[in-house]
Amino acid sequence: MRKKITLLCFFCIFVYAKIPQEKLFARCDLPKNFNANQKQIILDSYFYAQKKGFGYMLAAIAWQESCAGEYLINFSDPSAGIFHAHIPLVLKQYTNLKNTAFNRNLMGRFLIQNQDFAMQVALEQLIFWNQKYSGDKQKILKSYNKGTSWISNEKSNALAQKYYQEVFEKIKLLQDFIPNEVKKTQNQQPTIKESQPLKKPKSDFYLLPEP
Secondary structure, three states: OHHHHHHHHHHHHHHHHOOOHHHHOOOOOOHHHOOHHHHHHHHHHHHHHHOOOOHHHHHHHHHHHHOOOOOOEEOOOOEEOOOOEEHHHHHHHHOOOOOOHHHHHHHHHHHHHOHHHHHHHHHHHHHHHHHHOOOOHHHHHHHHHHOOHHHHOHHHHHHHHHHHHHHHHHHHHHHHHHHHHHHHOOOOOOOOOOOOOOOOOOOOOOOOOOO
C-alpha cells in the first residue's frame, strides 16, 4: 500500500511539474495580438531606425527573429537578442575576444540585456547591405539572414528567399499597425533612443556567410 501511495505521489508531482504551453509560447501571428512588451519592442525598433530609412524593416526583423522580444536566443546558430545577431560575427566585429564557448555566452547575454546594442548591430548590418546592393530590399534581407552564402548555394538561397518573403509580408502588416499604435501612444516617449552616428564596419565583416 505504501508503495502505491509513493508511486501515486510521484505521478502527481510529475504531472503538476509540467510547464503549461501558454507559458512557453508567445503570440506571434499578428501585431494586434502582441502583449504590451512586444508592441513596445516593435515601436522602439521602428523609431530607432526610422531616420535611416529602415524603421519598418527593423521592426519586421524584430518580429521575424524573436517574436518581438519573446524568443531571445537560438543555441543552434548561435544567435541572440531581439534581432538574433550571429554571435561569432558580433564577437569578431565588436570585440577582441576569441570565439570560445564562454565568450559566446558572454556576448549572448550582452545582446539580450542591452537592447540599444542589439539595435545598433542590426541597423549597421542593414546599412552595410543597403550600400552594397544599392537599396535592393530583397538582397538586403536575404543577406541579413544568410550573409553571402545565398549567392552561390541553392539551399541557402531558398531559405533566404523564404526569409525575405516572410519579412516583407510583416513589413506590409506593420505599415498599418505602427501608425495606429503611434496615435494611441503619442504622449509616450520611446524607451530606446533613435540611432546614433554609426561607426564604419570592417569592410569584410558582413561578407562572412552565416549558417
